Amino acid sequence: MEFTELSLPGVYLIDGFQHMDQRGEFVKTFHHPLFEQRGLSFKVREEFFSISGKHVLRGMHFQLPPHDHHKLVYCIAGRVLDVVLDLRMGSEHYGKHLSVELSGKRRQMLWIPKGLAHGFLSLADDSCLIYKTDREHHPESDAGIRWDSFGMSWPCDESSVSLSPRDQMHPTLHEFSSPF
Numbered sequence: 001m002e003f004t005e006l007s008l009p010g011v012y013l014i015d016g017f018q019h020m021d022q023r024g025e026f027v028k029t030f031h032h033p034l035f036e037q038r039g040l041s042f043k044v045r046e047e048f049f050s051i052s053g054k055h056v057l058r059g060m061h062f063q064l065p066p067h068d069h070h071k072l073v074y075c076i077a078g079r080v081l082d083v084v085l086d087l088r089m090g091s092e093h094y095g096k097h098l099s100v101e102l103s104g105k106r107r108q109m110l111w112i113p114k115g116l117a118h119g120f121l122s123l124a125d126d127s128c129l130i131y132k133t134d135r136e137h138h139p140e141s142d143a144g145i146r147w148d149s150f151g152m153s154w155p156c157d158e159s160s161v162s163l164s165p166r167d168q169m170h171p172t173l174h175e176f177s178s179p180f
Contacts, residue, residue: 074129146170
């Protein structure tokens with residue numbers, strides 16, 4: 001597995017181990033000792049997935065302390081533009097974001113530490129994103145930042161974006177008081 005730290009400290013793009021032969025493909029998405037070697041303490045407590053149509057936008061989500069969590073995400077079908085936003089008050093990168101395309105063909109993963117909001121735009125129908133977290137979902141700690149409030153240039157027309165009512169109601173980055 002190869003780990004590449006991206007422009008926001010602690011965020012990694014990970015190339016998993018892949019083996020292909022005449023039978024098909026085998027991909028390793030997690031290996032505890034390799035994460036530990038990089039100082040990424042991660043004990044998976046919950047795993048789930050979402051399937052989204054083209055132009056579905058989910059985000060920007062996180063859980064408030066003390067239920068905040070590290071997250072490992074990867075796309076096994078379709079394509080998504082995955083976006084993270086730094087909400088760590090002490091960080092010189094507070095309010096900055098980055099985006100990376102994840103797809104079922106490229107087999108890359110994104111490591112997202114605590115204190116960052118996460119969201120994605122599905123670039124194809126039936127995009128499947130898998131999430132592993134080190135904390136169980138805690139509904140009362142669910143929070144988010146409005147998707148269009150932090151300077152991200154989403155690659156689609158706003159009128160074509162499909163959002164949940166919940167995601168439309170998140171505060172803007174400017175209105176948010178970060179506990180991180």
